[in-house]
Ligand SMILES: Nc1ncnc2c1ncn2[C@@H]1O[C@H](COP(=O)(O)OP(=O)(O)O)[C@@H](O)[C@H]1O
C-alpha cells in the first residue's frame with residue numbers, strides 16, 4: 001500500500017460522494033466536449049464548402065441567405081439574376097472563374113443544381129461510376145443521394161419544383177442518372193448536379209429534352225443559344241409572385257454565381273461594383289459565415305458558460321468533500337508523519353486524490369461527449385450530412401481535460417496545504 | 433553495562449518548556465537493545481512529551497536525545513523523519529489506524545513507508561501472531577477495541593523497528609484486557625528483539641516490567 005494507493009482508498013471509502021463528484025465533472029466535461037466537436041467540425045465543414053469561393057453574386061436580398069442557399073444549400077435562394085451577368089464577370093480580368101448555379105428544384109428533398117461541370121471539379125468530385133453529364137436531363141448524383149435514394153446508373157427521375165420535395169413534378173421531363181460521385185465530404189455529396197440548360201428546359205424555356213444536345217455540351221457557352229427562345233428559371237419559394245415567369249422574350253436567368261478572384265484587386269473593386277447594380281448583390285462567404293458563427297456564438301457561449309459553471313461547482317464539491325473530511329484527515333496526517341512520511345509526500349497524496357477524481361470525471365466526460373455525438377449523428381442524418389463525426393478528437397478536448405484535472409488538484413490544494421500547518425503533537429494528543 | 437552502540441535510546445538533561453512552564457524534565461535515561469522499560473507517572477508528568485521528543489516529533493527546549501547513536505533533536509527535519517521511519521514504531525491509546533484501509537492495508541502502508549516496499553509474508557505472519565488472522569481484511573470500524581489494539585501493535589511492529597514506543601496503550605481497558613495488551617506488546621517485542629518503551633499512568637503494569645522510569649510533574653518536583 002503506497003500513499004497513492006491510500007488516495008484511492010479514501011475515494012473508495014466515501015464512494016457515494018466520489019461517484020457524485022465524478023458525475024458532476026463528467027456532465028460538465030461532456031457538455032464542453034460536445035460543444036467543441038460541434039463547433040469545430042461544423043465550422044470546418046462550413047469552411048470546406050466555401051473554400052476557394054471568394055464571392056457569391058445573386059439577387060438582392062439577405063447576403064447570408066444568398067450564401068446559405070448557394071454554397072451550403074440550406075436556405076431558399078434570394079431570387080434570380082440575368083444570365084448575362086456571367087459574361088460580364090467572365091470578361092473581368094480580375095476574375096479567375098465564374099460558376100453559374102440554377103437552383104430551386106429538388107428530387108425527394110435532394111436539391112437539383114443546374115450548373116457546369118466546373119462545379120463538380122471545384123469540390124474535387126470524382127466519378128465512382130459512370131460519367132459527367134454533357135447533355136440536358138443528364139444528371140450526376142452525390143454519394144449520399146445515391147445511398148439515400150438507391151438510384152443507380154440509368155435511373156430516371158422527375159425533378160419537382162421547390163426545395164422541400166413536395167412541389168409539382170415536371171412530369172414530361174425525366175432526368176437520367178449518368179454518373180455517381182465518390183464521397184467528397186462536402187455539400188456535393190447530397191446534391192443532384194445537372195447541366196444548367198436542363199433547368200431552363202424543365203421550366204419550358206428550352207426545347208424538349210435531347211434537342212439542344214450539342215450546344216449544351218459546350219459548358220462555357222451553355223445557354224447562349226437559348227437567349228431568344230426562353231427565359232430563366234425562377235425559384236418559386238422565394239419568388240412566388242414573379243411576374244415575368246413564363247413571359248416570352250424574357251432573358252434566361254440563373255440563381256447565383258460562385259466567383260473566384262484572380263487578383264486581390266478584385267476584392268477591393270468587385271463587391272461594391274456589383275452591389276451598385278440594381279438587380280445584383282455580392283456577398284463574401286468569409287464575411288457572412290463569420291457573422292453567422294458570431295450569432296450562433298451567443299448561444300454556444302451560453303451553453304459553455306453553463307458547462308464551466310458546472311465544472312466550478314464540481315470543483316467546489318471536491319473541495320467541500322476533502323475539506324469536511326479534514327478533521328479526521330488531520331489525525332491520519334499526524335499518524336502518517338509518525339510513520340515517517342514526509343510532509344511533501346502527504347501533500348502530494350491529498351492533491352492526487354483531487355486529481356484522480358477529476359481525471360476520472362474528465363475521461364468519462366470525453367467518452368460520454370463522443371458517445372452523445374455518435375448518438376446524435378446516428379439519430380439525425382442531417383448532422384452526418386454536415387460531416388459530424390464522433391471519432392475525431394480535437395486539440396481543445398485535451399485543454400478541457402487538463403483544465404478539469406488542474407481544477408481537481410486546485411480543489412485539493414487548501415486541504416492538502418494543511419499538512420504543513422498541522423501540529424502533530426497537538427493532534428495526537430486529541431483523544432477524540 | 434551496555435556498550436554505546438547498544439544503547440538505542442539515550443536521554444541527557446532533557447527539559448521541555450511550554451509558555452515558560454517546564455512540562456517535562458528528565459536528567460538521564462537510557463535503554464539498550466531489546467530492553468523493556470515502563471515509563472510511569474501521573475497524568476501531566478510529561479510522559480507524552482518525552483515520547484514525542486524521543487520520536488522526534490517535537491524539539492526539546494534543552495538537552496539531547498540520541499537514537500541508535502544519532503542525535504534526534506539536532507537532526508534536520510528530513511533526517512529526523514527518516515530516523516523515525518527506520519527505527520521506531522509507535523502505538524497510541526487512540527490507535528489511529530487509517531480508517532479507509534483494512535488491517536492488512538494499514539500494515540502494508542506502514543511497511544511501504546518504512547522500508548520502501550511491502551512484505552506480504554511478514555504481514556500475514558504478524559497478523560496471525562497477534563491473533564487477527566480472520567480479521568485481516570476488516571476495516572478498522574468493524575474491529576472490537578481489543579482487535580483494534582492488536583492491529584495497532586502489529587502495525588507498529590511490521591517494519592521490524594529497533595524501538596517500539598507505546599503511549600498509554602492500556603488506559604481505557606479493564607484489568608484483563610490491560611494485562612493482555614501489555615503481554616502482547618512484551619511478547620511481540622521479545623519475538624522481534626525490539627527495545628520497548630511503554631508510557632503509562634497505569635500501575636497495573638508495574639509487575640510486568642523489570643525496568644521502570646518514574647516521572648513526576650516538574651512543577652511539583654521543583
Ligand atoms: N501543546 C501543549 N500546550 C500546552 N500545554 C501542554 C502541551 N502539551 C503538553 N502540555 C502540558 O504539559 C504537561 C505534560 O503533558 P504530557 O506530556 O501530555 O503529560 P502526560 O502524558 O504524562 O499526561 C501537562 O501539564 C500538559 O498540560
Ligand SMILES: [Mg+2]
Nearest residue numbers: 479480481600
Ligand atoms: Mg500522555
